[in-house]
Structures are given as structure tokens and as C-alpha cells.
Amino acid sequence: MEGFLNQLPIGLSIGAVLLLIALGLTFTFGQMGVINMAHGEFIMAGAYTAFLLQDWAGRSAVLVALPVAFVVAGLMGLLLERSVVRFFYGRPLDTLLLTWGVSLVLQQLARDLFGAPNVQVLSPEWLQGAVGPLPYNRLFIMVLAVGSVVAIWAYMNRSAQGRRMQAVMQNRQLAATSGINTGRVDQRTFFIGSGLAGIAGVGLTLIGPVGPTLGTYYIVDAFLVVVAGGLGQLRGAVIAAVALGLLNSYAEFWTNASLAKVIVFAVIIAFLQFRPQGLFVLRSRALT
Amino acid sequence: MLSVDGLEAGYGRARVLFGVSLAVTEGQLVCVMGRNGVGKTTLLNTIMGVLPATGGTVTFEGRDVTRLKPHERVKLGMGYVPQGHETFPQLSVLGNLLVTLEASGNPQSALDDALEVFPRLKPLLKRRAGFLSGGQQQQLAIARALVTKPKLLILDEPTEGIQPSIILEIEEAIERLHASGIAVLLVEQYLDLALRLADRYVILDAGQVVHAGTAADLQGEEARRLLAV
Ligand SMILES: Nc1ncnc2c1ncn2[C@@H]1O[C@H](COP(=O)(O)OP(=O)(O)OP(=O)(O)O)[C@@H](O)[C@H]1O
Numbered sequence: 249m250e251g252f253l254n255q256l257p258i259g260l261s262i263g264a265v266l267l268l269i270a271l272g273l274t275f276t277f278g279q280m281g282v283i284n285m286a287h288g289e290f291i292m293a294g295a296y297t298a299f300l301l302q303d304w305a306g307r308s309a310v311l312v313a314l315p316v317a318f319v320v321a322g323l324m325g326l327l328l329e330r331s332v333v334r335f336f337y338g339r340p341l342d343t344l345l346l347t348w349g350v351s352l353v354l355q356q357l358a359r360d361l362f363g364a365p366n367v368q369v370l371s372p373e374w375l376q377g378a379v380g381p382l383p384y385n386r387l388f389i390m391v392l393a394v395g396s397v398v399a400i401w402a403y404m405n406r407s408a409q410g411r412r413m414q415a416v417m418q419n420r421q422l423a424a425t426s427g428i429n430t431g432r433v434d435q436r437t438f439f440i441g442s443g444l445a446g447i448a449g450v451g452l453t454l455i456g457p458v459g460p461t462l463g464t465y466y467i468v469d470a471f472l473v474v475v476a477g478g479l480g481q482l483r484g485a486v487i488a489a490v491a492l493g494l495l496n497s498y499a500e501f502w503t504n505a506s507l508a509k510v511i512v513f514a515v516i517i518a519f520l521q522f523r524p525q526g527l528f529v530l531r532s533r534a535l536t
Numbered sequence: 537m538l539s540v541d542g543l544e545a546g547y548g549r550a551r552v553l554f555g556v557s558l559a560v561t562e563g564q565l566v567c568v569m570g571r572n573g574v575g576k577t578t579l580l581n582t583i584m585g586v587l588p589a590t591g592g593t594v595t596f597e598g599r600d601v602t603r604l605k606p607h608e609r610v611k612l613g614m615g616y617v618p619q620g621h622e623t624f625p626q627l628s629v630l631g632n633l634l635v636t637l638e639a640s641g642n643p644q645s646a647l648d649d650a651l652e653v654f655p656r657l658k659p660l661l662k663r664r665a666g667f668l669s670g671g672q673q674q675q676l677a678i679a680r681a682l683v684t685k686p687k688l689l690i691l692d693e694p695t696e697g698i699q700p701s702i703i704l705e706i707e708e709a710i711e712r713l714h715a716s717g718i719a720v721l722l723v724e725q726y727l728d729l730a731l732r733l734a735d736r737y738v739i740l741d742a743g744q745v746v747h748a749g750t751a752a753d754l755q756g757e758e759a760r761r762l763l764a765v
């Protein structure tokens with residue numbers, strides 16, 4: 249029973265990280281039909297941002313890194329959109345291969361810059377400790393995810409920019425002929441989505457070491473969240489991320505890491521048999 | 537005000553428009569007619585920049601807009617209501633209007649004016665657009681275009697699949713807008729409605745203009761034969 253309880257914060261915090269990663273993916277996929285394989289490297293960029301900021305901010309690096317990593321990863325995403333992705337809208341397979349290439353290049357770049365071995369980011373003293381079975385650092389990650397979801401929800405539903413983003417997601421052509429600059433909305437979505445991956449990266453420094461392949465550990469699961477939650481769906485992503493995080497950690501707890509992966513995949517495949525469109529559906533149109 | 541010269545467009549290798557020319561002068565209502573599949577929607581989409589023109593030019597108020605993006609054309613004063621009463625289905629009626637208003641930078645009064653044209657929308661403002669009836673969606677679609685304060689309103693079969701009483705309302709709205717000085721380019725299948733509204737008409741067949749003239753000419757045998765009515 250105690251093991252069961254200890255596993256809960258692990259599952260929830262992994263779910264929280266997956267959610268942060270999946271939000272960006274689901275928006276870029278739902279809105280632009282882009283499968284961005286380099287998204288995982290924005291996580292890594294966020295984590296290394298926290299690592300670098302330690303020199304300057306010491307053990308508060310994690311806090312300082314949150315906004316900085318958001319901007320750093322966001323700008324990387326924007327750069328990727330402007331320099332590569334925008335030329336291949338409407339061609340998902342080309343984009344997939346290209347961004348995969350970019351992902352490998354970024355990993356190598358990280359190896360050259362920071363070395364292949366993992367590095368450690370020291371978390372703030374006030375995050376050491378726990379309430380019952382719930383360690384503060386995992387609690388912090390959950391708060392981070394909840395805060396981000398609330399912020400994204402407010403942005404989408406309460407701001408003019410967010411409304412424009414929804415319009416483009418729901419009917420791109422109509423948005424364009426209604427006077428919305430869809431290209432600019434795409435850039436903004438890419439920036440925010442990538443920035444969230446950067447925040448996820450900072451969160452990950454609290455529960456593990458940082459290495460050039462950090463992103464690849466999480467990106468597949470994040471894609472599963474996107475597919476299971478329904479493209480472009482905030483609600484779906486939240487539910488799917490928490491479910492997947494819990495499923496992952498309990499399957500690992502009761503079996504072992506590789507068997508757990510098999511179980512997770514089996515559950516998701518079974519789920520998609522019943523609901524191929526994911527938990528929630530959004531009527532969206534192809535890019536023209 | 538709008539001048540289309542030798543416009544060519546198509547989908548991939550399938551060409552649909554073979555050099556279409558037409559003009560809408562200040563305050564005029566021009567009706568484009570033709571059988572299903574002759575390229576009316578393709579023509580409007582090319583005029584709005586949704587489809588790239590492979591030949592010819594589109595000029596609006598003396599400015600060559602052939603290469604402009606759709607939203608840039610909207611900014612210049614071209615309002616478009618696409619075929620099939622399209623909305624942003626998950627936004628509310630108000631959300632649909634607001635998102636257009638915000639993109640246009642027009643003052644709130646533009647939205648209020650648009651609602652005056654279709655007062656039926658007022659009690660529905662909080663409703664999701666996807667839940668409206670076809671007729672209500674069409675009124676919303678036109679209201680949304682009006683929010684951009686267009687100088688030229690381009691409408692693609694606004695009465696298609698809509699019940700007679702609402703058709704009447706839409707017709708009256710178009711008439712009033714036209715009377716207020718807005719130029720209109722209208723695709724319409726109902727000959728009666730076209731006859732009542734249009735100053736001039738253009739008949740398309742197989743991606744070409746086969747007939748054009750004033751509304752009076754439309755009564756003639758030739759025009760009726762081309763429309764197969
Ligand atoms: N997206 C598309 N891809 C390929 N071909 C298309 C596409 N849209 C239309 N077409 C073809 O282009 C031609 C003209 O279609 P268009 O929609 O412009 O006709 P229309 O005059 O508006 O017809 P309707 O009165 O039924 O609305 C048709 O032969 C149609 O099959």
C-alpha cells in the first residue's frame with residue numbers, strides 16, 4: 249500500500265511534464281498539421297538553460313530559468329518555423345523527416361556544447377522535503393503544469409490573440425478570408441508551444457539529470473498523449489497526460505521498465521480502437 | 537472598383553478558369569451565374585487569393601492585388617462570404633464576430649452595425665456557431681463579413697439550401713447593403729432573385745464568360761438556355 253501511494257506523485261508529476269510537452273505538440277499539429285520531431289530538443293534546451301543559469305542564479309536557477317527557458321525554447325521554435333517548417337505546410341511527411349533531422353543536429357550540438365555526459369541542476373533548498381508521500385519538487389512540477397494549463401486556457405478563451413488562434417484551428421481558410429493573418433498566428437502558436445516544452449525541460453531538472461537525449465525520452469509519450477487526447481484539444485490533453493503518467497508509473501512499479509512500455513502501448517492501441525479520433529474531436533481543415 | 541482580367545486558375549494540373557474577365561464598378565451589384573461546377577466558387581476564391589491565379593490579374597480600387605494574401609485583400613475592403621454558410625463552429629456567435637472585428641481593427645460600432653442588419657442574431661450571441669441552423673449560420677457569415685466594413689461584398693450562393701422566409705431576409709439585407717452604396721459581387725443560382733437584385737450579370741460556362749450584360753438582357757432566351765432553366 250505504501251508503494252502504491254509513493255508511486256502516485258511520481259505518476260502525476262510525469263503526467264504533468266507530459267502535459268506541458270503535449271500542449272505544444274497538439275497545438276502545432278492541430279493547427280498546422282505539423283509533426284514536429286524537434287519538439288523534444290526544446291525540452292532539452294529548457295533544461296540546459298536552467299543548467300547555465302546556475303552560474304549566475306545559484307540554486308534559484310530553476311525559478312529564474314522558467315521565463316528564460318520559455319523564451320529560449322520559444323525562439324528556437326519560431327526559428328524552426330520560419331527557416332524550415334513554413335516551406336512544407338501541407339506536407340506532413342516531409343516536415344516529419346526534416347524536423348527529425350533538425351532534432352539530431354540539435355542533439356549533436358548539445359553534445360558539442362555541454363559534453364555527452366549528463367549534468368545536474370541543483371534544485372532550490374526549499375524544494376527539498378515532502379508533505380507525506382508527496383515530495384516538494386514533484387509538487388512544484390504539478391503546480392507548474394496546472395499554472396500553465398490555466399494560463400493557456402485564459403489565453404485561448406479570454407484574449408484576442410487566443411480567439412484568433414482558435415479561429416485558425418477551426419477553419420483556416422475562413423480565418424484567412426475573414427482578415428486574420430494566419431501566418432502570424434502560426435508563428436505565435438509555434439512560439440508558445442515550443443516555449444512550453446522549455447518550461448517542461450526546466451521542470452525535468454528537478455527530478456533527474458540533464459543530457460543531450462533528454463527530449464527523446466519524453467517525446468514519444470507526449471505524442472501518445474496528443475493522439476489519445478484528440479488533436480488540438482486542451483481538455484483531452486490534460487486527461488490523457490495524467491492517465492498516461494499514472495499508467496506509466498504504475499506499470500513500471502508492478503512490472504519493469506520495458507514491460508511497462510509494452511503495457512502502455514497496448515492500452516493506447518486498445519483505446520484508439522474504440523475512439524480513433526481521441527477523447528475529444530475538433531473539426532479542422534487541411535492547410536491550403 | 538474591382539476588375540478581373542483574363543483570370544486563370546485551377547487545382548493542381550486540372551485547370552478550371554480559362555481567362556475570366558469581369559468588372560464591378562462603384563456601388564454596382566454584379567451577379568455571376570452558371571450551372572453547377574462551371575467554376576463560380578473557383579473564380580471567387582481566386583479573386584480573394586484563397587487560390588493562386590496562374591494567369592491574369594485582379595485589380596481592386598486601382599491596385600493590383602493578384603499576389604496579395606487573403607487577409608491583405610480583406611484589409612483593403614474586400615469582404616467575402618464563402619459558399620456553405622461557414623463559421624468557426626466552436627466559437628460563440630459573438631466570438632465569430634469579435635475575432636473578425638479584432639483582426640480588422642475596426643471600432644465596436646462595426647459589430648453593432650452588422651447586428652442591425654441581422655437583428656435575429658442578437659438573442660443568439662452566446663450560442664455556439666456550430667449549433668445554429670443553416671439559415672442562422674448564413675446570416676452570421678454575412679454579418680461577419682460586414683464587421684470588416686467592406687467596400688465590396690463578395691457572396692457565394694448565400695441562399696443555397698436555406699428556407700424561403702430566411703432567403704427573403706437575406707435578399708432584403710443584400711438589397712439594403714447595395715442601396716447603402718456597397719458594391720456586391722454575388723454568385724446566385726435563382727434567376728428570379730438575380731433579376732430582382734442585379735445591375736449587371738455574367739454567365740460562366742466551362743470556366744469562361746459566355747454571356748454578360750444588364751439585368752434586362754437576362755430575360756432573353758439565350759441567357760435562359762445557358763442557365764438551363
Ligand atoms: N478542391 C478542389 N480540388 C479539385 N477540383 C476541384 C476542387 N474544387 C472544385 N474543383 C473542381 O473545379 C470545378 C469548378 O468547381 P467550383 O466549385 O468552382 O464550381 P461552382 O460553379 O462553384 O459549382 P456549384 O454551383 O456547385 O457551387 C469542378 O469541376 C470541380 O470538380
Ligand SMILES: [Mg+2]
Nearest residue numbers: 576577578619
Ligand atoms: Mg460553388
